[in-house]
Amino acid sequence: MKQELKIPQATTKRLPLYYRFIQNFAQEGMERISSKELSEAMKIDSATIRRDFSYFGALGKKGYGYDVQHLLQFFSQTLDQHETTKVALIGVGNLGSALLKYNFQKNHNTHIVVAFDSKAPKDGKMISNIPVFHPDLLEEKYAEYGAELAILTVSPRSAQKMADRLAAMNAKGILNFTPERLTVPDRMQLLTIDLSVELQALIYLIRNQEE
Numbered sequence: 001m002k003q004e005l006k007i008p009q010a011t012t013k014r015l016p017l018y019y020r021f022i023q024n025f026a027q028e029g030m031e032r033i034s035s036k037e038l039s040e041a042m043k044i045d046s047a048t049i050r051r052d053f054s055y056f057g058a059l060g061k062k063g064y065g066y067d068v069q070h071l072l073q074f075f076s077q078t079l080d081q082h083e084t085t086k087v088a089l090i091g092v093g094n095l096g097s098a099l100l101k102y103n104f105q106k107n108h109n110t111h112i113v114v115a116f117d118s119k120a121p122k123d124g125k126m127i128s129n130i131p132v133f134h135p136d137l138l139e140e141k142y143a144e145y146g147a148e149l150a151i152l153t154v155s156p157r158s159a160q161k162m163a164d165r166l167a168a169m170n171a172k173g174i175l176n177f178t179p180e181r182l183t184v185p186d187r188m189q190l191l192t193i194d195l196s197v198e199l200q201a202l203i204y205l206i207r208n209q210e211e
Contacts, residue, residue: 018052019076025041088112089150092120097128100115113145114131114132114147116133116134138165143169148173152178163182163183172188174189
């Protein structure tokens with residue numbers, strides 16, 4: 001995704017969602033939508049949607065709403081939907097195995113092409129039709145399969161070491177599923193998804209709602 005403007009991270013995370021829902025509207029044959037209709041479908045308030053869209057200029061017209069095909073084309077180009085992104089998965093435990101099996105089936109432009117696990121033999125093995133190699137071969141196979149970014153589902157004690165190796169290889173980014181707060185160079189993009197923190201936040205919201 002190409003960004004010339006400084007877009008807030010919260011907005012950036014919503015862009016793929018906008019694209020997915022706009023695809024749904026297009027498939028239903030809708031020619032235009034309002035921020036209210038998009039709000040009701042996505043469960044995001046319309047003011048947030050208008051603010052997000054405003055970062056990219058005039059995407060709609062007052063009194064008309066948004067042209068669905070125009071939005072579809074805009075978000076397709078913004079998210080580089082016509083370019084395939086190759087991903088490496090590091091750590092094939094329970095979560096890693098599930099990600100291999102799923103392999104972003106709804107995102108036709110994103111694919112896990114290679115994986116690494118400490119239990120894999122040196123000559124590799126196949127899991128869910130994806131080659132899995134020992135981490136000793138990380139630098140060699142990462143380059144061989146043309147990966148651009150990595151998903152980390154390793155143990156916390158191994159996370160920073162793997163991040164350092166990826167940084168040395170000039171990887172573009174890391175999606176970190178470990179609870180470790182990783183340090184990477186400024187040129188790399190890092191996104192951390194801590195499932196335990198997300199679950200605790202959900203529990204807090206539920207309990208406070210009940211009160």
